[in-house]
Amino acid sequence: MRPGSRRRVLRWTAGALVTLLSAIVVVTTATFVPAYMADKTLSNKAGYLGTILGAVSLLAFLVQQLIGLVRRDKPAAVIEQLRSELLRELSARLRQLRRTSEHIALSYRSAGESSDVQLEALAQAALRGPQRAVLLGHPGRGKSYTALQVALEILKQDPAVVPLVVPAGRWIDGEEIDAWLPKFIATEFNVSRGSAQDLIESGRIFPVLDGIDELCIDETTVEPAERLLRQLAEWRLREEPARFLATCRRATWSALDQNLRDHYTLQVYTIRPVGYAEATRYLSRSIGGADVFAQALDLATSLQDEGRGALLASPWQLSLIAELARNRLATHRTDPGRTLVTTGETANAASLVANYVESVGTVRAALPIRLRNVLDLWWLSHYAKYLELNRSSQRVVAGRTLPARDIILHRLWPVAGRAALVTDFILCVLLSVPGFVWAAMFLWDRGWIARGGLLFGAAVWSAMLIRTSTKPWMPAATPDWSRLTDLRFSLRQTATALVIAVAAWLVLGPWIALISFVTAWLAIGLTVGFGQTLATDTRPEIVGPLGVLRRERTVSRLSAAVMFPILAWGFSLQWGVLLGVPLALLYCAVVGETVACALWRRYVAMIVAAAFRLPLAPARFLQRMCGLGFVRVAGIAYQFRHDELLRYFANTYDVRDHFRRSWRTEAPQRYRTSPRPVVE
Known part of the structure; x- marks a missing residue:
């Protein structure tokens, strides 16, 4: 019919x-x-x-x-409502990733080109040109951030297009993309599959598939990513190649079949590192609210002198440093001349994550609030262990592969x-x-x-x-x-x-x-x-x-x-x-x-059966964790803000140590200066 x-x-x-x-x-x-x-x-x-x-x-x-x-x-009414909803949703998710009101300006370079392009040009090329684009970057370089920005820019440039950020990790291996995508839209955007199919076939939907690498267990097992990318490359709408933008880690992309990378009309872009001037501007505005803030400049200089400039080039680690410094500055217990974040605390990503977690909840917080934060982080560690176990062992229940990155409330049944x-x-x-x-x-x-x-x-x-x-x-x-x-x-x-x-x-x-x-x-x-x-x-x-x-x-x-x-x-x-x-x-x-x-x-029933090792109010709990910067919204799921945070809570977080420090009122003055060992 x-x-x-x-x-x-x-x-x-x-x-x-x-x-x-x-x-x-x-x-x-x-x-x-x-x-x-x-x-x-x-x-x-x-x-x-x-x-x-x-x-x-x-x-x-x-x-x-x-x-x-x-x-x-009236398709125009459906598109208008979707665009209105997306404008609000994309803006909120970008704020969650930034964690401050400041924007990190990224630049991109197309394969074979010598000059960089900015976000507006990238969105216009993906939207107007016939090519299908793939955006590459190292972990924490800003792939998800760029995916949201490109969708928002397309939303502004073309009133007839609905850009949808689709977590590629939710693709069901073996299912055709033109059959799976309408079901995804129906589930996450509350439209019927018939309406979703109509929008896709008319070319009104522009999919931005974020994280093709999330289909892979590790950087060497890339067959699921190859199957999805091949389907995307061969996808046709009205006998024309379907437009899309996909993001992928550089290591995963390099491990893909070379014929797949070379023999399709895929335009490849690479995210450039954050420049030093942009990093200092972002730190100054995020920490001090001004274009030039002395402590932020001292922090950037000390990291550069100690050979930690790579931290400033990564948007993820840069935002983590800014938030850690801002948390400590807000305690009003730091000496004016003291560096907000020491070089010892930034020895590696694991050390930076550990100190960031310790700084959360101690800013002008009363003792009961700090203790509640400890309980929240204990619950969060159980979620992280569940996801890490699914990733390492590829657990399957009733024919379904359990999620390794997504915290989906109605799919957490096997936890208990x-x-x-x-x-x-x-x-x-x-x-x-x-x-x-x-x-x-x-x-x-x-x-x-x-x-x-x-x-x-x-x-x-x-x-x-x-x-x-x-x-x-x-x-x-x-x-x-x-x-x-x-x-x-x-x-x-x-x-x-x-x-x-x-x-x-x-x-x-x-x-x-x-x-x-x-x-x-x-x-x-x-x-x-x-x-x-x-x-x-x-x-x-x-x-x-x-x-x-x-x-x-x-x-x-x-x-x-x-x-x-x-x-x-x-x-x-x-x-x-x-x-x-x-x-x-x-x-x-x-x-x-x-x-x-x-x-x-x-x-x-799951909370009761798990002996209350899961939060009693999951909605409020996950909203608090999102507000503290540990998880982010990704469609109908929550995800840890970065894999380093997931690994920290799954392997390293010690609730007893955090409880002891939260119990003492002088806890906010004490900063860890040596990295914790990370259990791989």
């Missing part, structure tokens, strides 16, 4: 749902209000209150979805091991028992059909709990309305809802049968039918690290809202409206936040 006709089907489906719910609201209101005002003892009539409230809330949501589907026919599976199942059982107890009280005395339905429902629910609690991976909510037109889902969904409606008619009556059909159809669709999609395809937006979990939570809340009318009716029939409706509201809120929300529930 073509995208245009598919969208028409979806609009008609959403319109039918809106009409049906509107009719339910009108009829139930007209039936309930007069009856309840005439005789408030009619608890069965009062139960319609739940139907009214549930239908109104769901109706407002469906109207929003229908508006979103109508806008899908199999104990988390058991914990998750126990949580589900405990939270499901009250619902089955009430269902037995309500249905058991209503005949053999009610009893059989209750037993069958309990068996199906138990099977679903076992299945979801023992699966290593759970699919997240994805914005794909097209599953509504897939008969494999829609027929099973409708048939199951009809069976439930017929049983409700025989046991409870026609009105309850209609409500049960609508409730079952929507609940099945939200959870297992049309792919948990009803909550996500409203407008393009940057999903972000917590976006997948938020979408999952939205779906679970909607599932609970769908169940609210029928539960409010049943509770009101048994206990009266004054008690039944609040109880139904409370029960749906609890279930919507726990049992129905598989990904959030699993994270809770």
Whole structure:
């Protein structure tokens, strides 16, 4: 089915749902209000209150979805919203990488050329020219920083193009790039795969693939990077070579097949080292807020005299030195004539990272805050050890290679091991028992059909709990309305809802049968039918690290809202409206936040099973770590700001040593002057 006709089907489906719910609201209101005002003892009539409230809330949501589907026919609106979101997102990620308000000006040189080009020329060449570009640089030289800058510059230069920074490490080895990229866009930018495919085929998407080297275990095992690069080089859109910009480490690039590097029209650029004048300007402005700051100049001179000029040439290490010096200057305990960062502390990258970590959290910080920082860094070290273990052993769970760089909240399930599976199942059982107890009280005395339905429902629910609690991976909510037109889902969904409606008619009556059909159809669709999609395809937006979990939570809340009318009716029939409706509201809120929300529930189970060696509030924890400069946002994941930081926390960080120094109030005055040994 073509995208245009598919969208028409979806609009008609959403319109039918809106009409049906509107009719339910009108009829139930007209039936309930007069009856309840005439005789408030009619608890069965009062139960319609739940139907009214549930239908109104769901109706407002469906109207929003229908508006979103109508806008899908206007590609310009989608592009405009994506560009607006990207402008905000790219600016925020650049600030996270810079760590100060100052910009490090980098220059680039094309292969075979003798003169450097600046960022604007690089972006224009990548955008206007037919060539596909590859940007090379040593670790910490500014590849990710440049990728974000180029995307932002393209965003400013061409209003018809949407530049997307794509972490190349998320490419699934063996999958075609033109099939994988729409799925990536759908997941991380909240658009349907059909819309993503349309944008790609029309040439509106300019992918900036950051870190091809991240596909490799080490600098010698480069076969995955070769496969991706070959696909990119052979990628065609409308019979023309597709435009892209990719970044890669120089060592990985040198190890790639020479035929692959030489026999394709790939324009290669190299990031030039930061000049001494630019480095001193950046240090002065970052530390002292002026173009010329004496202590910053002394620091740069001492590093140059000691043969450490390479530190000033690397944007990563330069920003680390600036932030370390600024942290120490902010303590107001440093002698004015004293060098903020000694040459001993910059003996190597590991020593610089260790001293930078020690300086964080001691700036004008009270003792409780410093101790909380120690606990945060202890949690962060567990994440680092998990990623380092995945990298060194290439661990695979249920056919999926575990991430070695990305901290993805809904993909951290194996951190706690199999104990988390058991914990998750126990949580589900405990939270499901009250619902089955009430269902037995309500249905058991209503005949053999009610009893059989209750037993069958309990068996199906138990099977679903076992299945979801023992699966290593759970699919997240994805914005794909097209599953509504897939008969494999829609027929099973409708048939199951009809069976439930017929049983409700025989046991409870026609009105309850209609409500049960609508409730079952929507609940099945939200959870297992049309792919948990009803909550996500409203407008393009940057999903972000917590976006997948938020979408999952939205779906679970909607599932609970769908169940609210029928539960409010049943509770009101048994206990009266004054008690039944609040109880139904409370029960749906609890279930919507726990049992129905598989990904959030699993994270809770993982924390418990890991004996609280993981943070209790992962969202706030990772946001604090991002604010302190240890991790950065990379699409739907967090990544350590640099591999040196990851290795430090995985192999070298000593929580007991940091705790002892944080306990003493004089800790900010003491600086380490000798490097720590690094465990390779």
